Amino acid sequence: MLLAYTVSTVGTLFGSGVVLWIAITEVGVSGSELGLLSGLATLAAGAVALVVAPRIDTWHKRPVMVSLDLLAGAALLSLSLATWAGTVTLLHLAAALATQMSAAILFVAASTPMLKHIGHDRLDWALGRQESVFWAAQLIGPPAGGVVTSAIGPSLTLTCNSASFLVSAILLARISEPGPAAERVSTGLRVGVGLRTIWRLPPLRALYVNAVLFGSALMATTPILALFIVRDLGLSAWEYGLILGVPCLGGMLAGTLSHRLIRRWGRERILRSTGLVRVVWLLPLAAIPAGPAAVAAILTMQFGLLFTAGLFNPTFASARMAVTPADRLSAVVGSWAATTRLIHPIAIGVIGLLAEILGVRTALAIGAGLGALSILPLLSRSFRDQPSQDAIGDGAATSDSAQIVLAPRSDTTSRDTPATDVGRPGGVRTN
Structure with missing residues (x-):
């Protein structure tokens, strides 16, 4: 795969x-x-x-x-x-x-x-x-x-x-696909089960709110940042292309290191630290002055953002799987992706309107502030709460997949060998 x-x-x-x-x-x-x-x-x-x-x-x-x-x-x-x-x-x-x-x-x-x-x-x-x-x-x-x-x-x-x-x-x-399909149930009973599960499980709800806030901030500031780079800073086409391309190396590097860092420090610590640090890279963008140092400053911030996001994303994906009941995983992931795709355009429109009214730098600062709010769910108590049978509800089968697996895993043996069954990542990199 x-x-x-x-x-x-x-x-x-x-x-x-x-x-x-x-x-x-x-x-x-x-x-x-x-x-x-x-x-x-x-x-x-x-x-x-x-x-x-x-x-x-x-x-x-x-x-x-x-x-x-x-x-x-x-x-x-x-x-x-x-x-x-x-x-x-x-x-x-x-x-x-x-x-x-x-x-x-x-x-x-x-x-x-x-x-x-x-x-x-x-x-x-x-x-x-x-x-x-x-x-x-x-x-x-x-x-x-x-x-x-x-x-x-x-x-x-x-x-x-x-x-x-x-x-x-x-x-x-x-x-090959191991295991039989789950028991079929009425379509009417299945619709909405993903959103209900997200909201009723505190750790899953915390991850979802984090993803919505940061994803909305990132998606909303991306077109504004392009306008800021070209119009306000006056950078050339090749400099703009450099800013788009080079930071991707940070994401590539992070992907190769993520499993080693998770094994050493544990999922919860990696999630909290990278979830905080990736926000930090958004905050100074609005203050970048025009001049020769602008390209270097934006490259540094974008590289840092993609590096920390590259560590956060796979950790986030494994944590979401760990806290989601196995018989609801497709419902949760599908509902998650669908609703965030519907929310992001609203954020893009609002930040774009603010850029017209208040200016690009102010809009970038507001977008960064929205992103900064995303760290609050990861610091909340609900991020650690164990889901109860009553919270899961709707007859979901509780299993080890419904338990939180965010602790360090230094006691497990890890091998740098390729996995045979690997699916696509959970949507775009905004989670």
Whole structure:
């Protein structure tokens, strides 16, 4: 699964800007239509995920993952053919984007339970390798995709992206899935179970609030930071590209180190420390002065942010699995991804409006303040609370997966060997 994840992640980031490129150059959408396209696709994907993700807990996961890869690949291929034929429309773009977003959320919901079958001494290694792969793909994929799109056109670039999902599906079809599917229950009983579980388990609720606050801050300040770099600081295109690319090395480095640090210090200590430090890197951005030192300052802050996030993300993923009941893991992960995708655009809109009214630096400072609030849930008492049977409710089966496993694990034996079953990371790097 690690190989399948690598192929599809590289393919996705390789073609990450092609859909918007087609919307602008082929369809000729306006700024408002572009916002409508993204908003409708996000709403549709979130609604589908909230309904379907809870059902995945009762299905075999491997055929679900294969089907979702094929669905995403087919959506991109249809868009590629329509672009080549000159018949692409705004509705087609929205449908393809919504299909790809839905498939991505549901894939994470299906693949995360597969990680339960990885031994505890290998899980942190596997999640760390995922983190490294993501940041390597982030470093290489978009620039390479831009070059290839310029050389062969957006249609063939989308075809390459579609092919990556086909290759991923073929690789996934070869893995084994231990254990039978869970007992089927009424769809009506499953819808909403993910959100209820998140809210009723104090440690899970703390992780969720942390993810929403920091993710909203990061997503909201990203476009404002780009405006700040180009307009206020007056940096050139190559300097902007440098700022986008070089910090990804921090995420790659963190991914390779995360399992060693977790083994030495324990999940709880790593979560708290990196959750605090990653916020620190956001705070000085608004105060950076224009001048020769601006590039070095932003590079340092972004590298530090991605390094600490690269340590936090795999630790966060393993902690979330540890506190979630096994029979609700897909429901929780799917609902988590769907709701955060719906919340982030609101934060982006609010911070963007504040940037227009109060100025970019003030908006960046407010965004950093929102991110700083994310450390409070990790410091709260609820982060340590054990979930009770009454809190879990709804007939969930309690198991070792419902217990908190955040303590240091120096007594376990860890081997730097590759995991055979590794799913995709829990959504975007905002968790």
